Every structure is written in C-alpha cells, then in structure tokens.
Amino acid sequence: MTISHHPPEDLLADFAAGKLEEAHQLVVGVHVAGCPRCTRFVQAIEQLAGAALEDVAPVPIATDAFDRVMSRIHEAPKEAVAPALASDTDDDVPPALRKYRIGKRRRVAPGLSLRPIELSGQGQARAFLLRSAPGSRMLEHTHTGTELTLVLEGSFSHEGGHFGPGDFDYGDDEVEHRPIVGNEGPCLCLVAMTGDLRMNGFLGRLIGPFVRL
Numbered sequence: 001m002t003i004s005h006h007p008p009e010d011l012l013a014d015f016a017a018g019k020l021e022e023a024h025q026l027v028v029g030v031h032v033a034g035c036p037r038c039t040r041f042v043q044a045i046e047q048l049a050g051a052a053l054e055d056v057a058p059v060p061i062a063t064d065a066f067d068r069v070m071s072r073i074h075e076a077p078k079e080a081v082a083p084a085l086a087s088d089t090d091d092d093v094p095p096a097l098r099k100y101r102i103g104k105r106r107r108v109a110p111g112l113s114l115r116p117i118e119l120s121g122q123g124q125a126r127a128f129l130l131r132s133a134p135g136s137r138m139l140e141h142t143h144t145g146t147e148l149t150l151v152l153e154g155s156f157s158h159e160g161g162h163f164g165p166g167d168f169d170y171g172d173d174e175v176e177h178r179p180i181v182g183n184e185g186p187c188l189c190l191v192a193m194t195g196d197l198r199m200n201g202f203l204g205r206l207i208g209p210f211v212r213l
C-alpha cells in the first residue's frame with residue numbers, strides 16, 4: 001500500500017495531544033496506524049511532549065493519591081468488550097473499527113450507502129462508513145463544515161488528486177469537489193463529518209434534499 005495523502009501536520013499534532021474530537025480522533029488514528037510516516041511524526045511529538053513534561057518541576061502529590069486513583073479505576077465502568085453488531089463476516093468493517101457499534105447500511109443516493117458508527121456522543125462530528133459503487137461520479141458538492149475521509153478500499157479522484165487505500169483527504173468549506181470513484185471496485189471510506197453537504201448545480205439542487213448523510 002502506497003500512501004500519498006496524509007493528514008495536515010497540525011491535525012496530526014492535535015491527534016498526538018488527544019485534542020481532537022472523537023470522530024476525528026478515530027479517522028486520523030486509523031490512518032496513523034497504517035502509515036509508518038505519520039506514526040513516526042506522532043511518536044516524535046509525543047517524545048517532545050514527554051521531554052517538556054520532564055522539564056516541569058515536580059509537584060508534591062497527596063499521600064493518598066495512589067489509593068484514590070486505584071479506587072477510581074475500580075469504580076470506572078468496565079470497557080465494553082462486547083462487540084458490536086459487526087461480526088467477522090461483515091465485509092465492510094475493518095479490524096480497527098470492530099470495537100465500535102456500527103449501524104445498519106442505509107442507502108443515501110443511487111450507488112451510495114452508509115453505515116453510521118456509534119460514538120460516545122461527544123463532539124459535533126459524525127462518523128460513518130461510506131460505500132460508493134465503482135465508477136460512480138458523486139455530485140459536485142461543498143461542505144458547510146469539515147470532512148475527514150480515509151480510503152479503506154477502492155479509490156476515488158478529484159481535483160486534489162487520486163486517493164487509494166490508506167490515503168487521507170481533508171475537505172473544508174472552501175473546497176468544492178466532485179469525486180469520481182475508481183472502476184476497480186466499490187470505494188469504502190471512513191468519514192468524519194461536521195455540518196452538511198451542499199450539492200451544487202441544477203441536478204444537485206434538485207436531489208440535494210434527498211441526499212442525507
């Protein structure tokens with residue numbers, strides 16, 4: 001897998017610091033896990049942050065701090081290990097997403113379907129798996145918010161280049177694009193999106209109200 005499109009560095013820095021909202025943390029995290037270059041970048045930031053922490057004068061901690069931490073750990077709700085509706089037979093769900101509950105597939109337009117990913121509810125962005133048919137041409141659209149897209153299978157192209165497995169695409173409200181899905185097979189993407197899509201052009205305005213992501 002050759003990755004040629006990576007998240008912008010400020011996004012990676014915020015990811016390393018855990019500052020992104022959940023949907024963005026998820027999409028950037030799945031990219032980083034499969035991308036040696038971004039893994040190195042994130043590790044370098046973490047090391048810098050660690051070094052900065054060592055420079056900070058130690059603060060005396062309360063003598064019962066350890067006990068308090070341990071009791072909080074015991075009180076904390078057990079992490080949900082039960083999986084998700086997704087099973088191994090679920091061809092849509094990459095291993096990195098198996099711990100999430102993933103909703104049923106919903107058709108949003110001809111050749112386009114999505115499965116919502118259930119997050120904890122924090123943050124504005126939604127996350128979903130988006131599947132588009134090979135060779136389909138999405139309508140030209142703009143965003144009212146940001147859209148982070150990670151290609152899992154297949155490919156698409158738009159003015160910004162060609163995006164294959166592992167590639168990361170960042171769109172905001174300045175971007176107008178009209179992705180075309182490659183012919184080699186369906187394109188499966190992991191997407192985090194805030195705001196809405198705005199369809200452009202006559203046809204877009206006509207069907208826009210029916211396309212709900």
Ligand SMILES: [Zn+2]
Nearest residue numbers: 006035037038
């Ligand atoms: Zn990368």
